[in-house]
Amino acid sequence: MHDKRDESVTLLIEEFLTARATRKPSPHTLEAYRRDLRTVAALAAEEVSPPLPLDALPVEALTPRVMRAAFARFAAPRAAASVHRAWSTWNSFFSFLVADGVVAGNPMPAVGRPRAPLPQPKPLRGADTPEQLLAAVAREDGRQRDPWPQRDVAVLALALCAGLRLSELLALRVGSLAGRPGERRVEVAGKGGRPRVVPVEPELDQVLVDYLESRARRFGSRTVRPDGALLVDRRGEPLRRGGLQYLVESCYRRAGVGDRVPRGARLHALRHTFATRLAEDGASAAEIMRLLGHASLASSQTYIEVTAGQQRDAVRANRTNRALAALVAADPAARS
Known part of the structure; x- marks a missing residue:
């Protein structure tokens, strides 16, 4: 034996x-x-x-x-x-x-091991950058050899409005979109084999409908099968890792926002923007954890902590606070 x-x-x-x-x-x-x-x-x-x-x-x-x-x-x-x-x-x-x-x-x-620091979120910089990015990509660019704005917007919207990772985007099937109108959802094969369901709002639903209709016009309705890859390249073949990364990079260039993308977080910056905006709008760590498919609550908590820091910085930068600081510095009696 x-x-x-x-x-x-x-x-x-x-x-x-x-x-x-x-x-x-x-x-x-x-x-x-x-x-x-x-x-x-x-x-x-x-x-x-x-x-x-x-x-x-x-x-x-x-x-x-x-x-x-x-x-x-x-x-x-x-x-x-x-x-x-x-x-x-x-x-x-x-x-x-x-x-x-x-x-x-x-x-x-x-064997000793160091404590791993939780990675800090790296969202797109600039309050209106996501909106600028989507608007620029939605316009047909005559400089492109074969423009397909419906597909490009769908990719960005799935990352910005559903918080999907690169691997999760590539794993999506046409049949991953489920539910009746008004109750639509995307079924995600998450990291570590953890599936999750992310609600799809009507605006994202319409973006995906427009993309699938444009795909049927390009390659024929028979190519849009439930078991087929949701995201495809310009030849109708399933997008691969390198192709998806290049697509997102080209979208940044076309929108002129490359300098607002954190280094080392090209596609992930879209997911981090989704999570950061959830926190800014009051979502709890538990809600962020479920929507992003985190394995631990600690990962989700970092978005709330970063947002709290950003709020503190905004308050500190308020001109009235600066004027008040000058007043207090000038009047010793105000400090007593």
């Missing part, structure tokens, strides 16, 4: 990734898992005595001492969030090996 304990760490990593694939993570996420596992494993292979090539590293060599040394070297040049992510990946890997009977225990509790 084959004993998995004889297999190298690299082979076990691939078995773990195959098992994780049943949860339907994005290819980007799977590659991040592989990178974290192989990078730390290579450092661990240098810590054993004598040092071994990565492909020859046996799993029994991954003792708490070796893992602590490997993670100490891994952490030195990296941010706390990156180290925390790698620690979580390795913890999941060892949990998989324990469940499979490959190792007797998980050494990761003996």
